Amino acid sequence: MGAYELGILKWLHIVCMVYWLGGEWGVFQTSYNVVNHKLPLEERRRHMETAYRIDILARTGIIMLLPLGLHMGNIWTIQPYGGSALTIMWVLCIAWLALCWSAFIFRETDTGIRLTKMDEAIRFILIPLLFLSALSSLLGYGPFLAEPGMLWYSAKILVYSLMLVLGLLLRFIMREWTVLFRRLATEGSPPEVERQLEKSIAFGRKIAYCYWVGILSVAFFAAVKPF
Numbered sequence: 001m002g003a004y005e006l007g008i009l010k011w012l013h014i015v016c017m018v019y020w021l022g023g024e025w026g027v028f029q030t031s032y033n034v035v036n037h038k039l040p041l042e043e044r045r046r047h048m049e050t051a052y053r054i055d056i057l058a059r060t061g062i063i064m065l066l067p068l069g070l071h072m073g074n075i076w077t078i079q080p081y082g083g084s085a086l087t088i089m090w091v092l093c094i095a096w097l098a099l100c101w102s103a104f105i106f107r108e109t110d111t112g113i114r115l116t117k118m119d120e121a122i123r124f125i126l127i128p129l130l131f132l133s134a135l136s137s138l139l140g141y142g143p144f145l146a147e148p149g150m151l152w153y154s155a156k157i158l159v160y161s162l163m164l165v166l167g168l169l170l171r172f173i174m175r176e177w178t179v180l181f182r183r184l185a186t187e188g189s190p191p192e193v194e195r196q197l198e199k200s201i202a203f204g205r206k207i208a209y210c211y212w213v214g215i216l217s218v219a220f221f222a223a224v225k226p227f
Helices: 002-034 041-075 083-105 110-138 151-187 191-224
Strands: none
Touching: 002 041, 002 151, 002 191, 041 083, 041 151, 083 110, 110 151, 151 191
């Protein structure tokens, strides 16, 4: 069962990485039409809707990578938290995923914005926890084993935590889209709103380049296990 279980986890991990990387590329390309003020507003809204529908798969991949990675780490005996701790971790991550999908479903409403902020708040707790755990492990203080041949695991979690930071910034941008498009719908096309849209997406594209490098680094550490 151990080898079969590990094989399934690896497969799911690869699927989540594909959705993460591919989804971010899809949102990146769609954003060009979201800010194109030459297009009718309804056309731009359709592109924004497409971006959200693509992005939810990337968000799903990002969240599921955490329990999958920690589960495999326990099988490899690199991370010591198995048994009930592993079960609790899975329950919390599934609850987080449910929150993320709820925010997506209600994205055009005030409820959706509140749920999105709750999703973001979780990351404010999780990011420092993962970052400090990985850094502490690389320095030899645990909680993850960081012996020769196992350093890649802590390095992967460290980079993953940094990618959550970049992902959080991109979440802020997409939440801003919802607010700005409400203004476009009620006020026409105010120049200050158009400028803010262009400014936010220009910033998001710069983040995206770093994001892709980081995602590829996470995949590299997982696949090659270089140290």
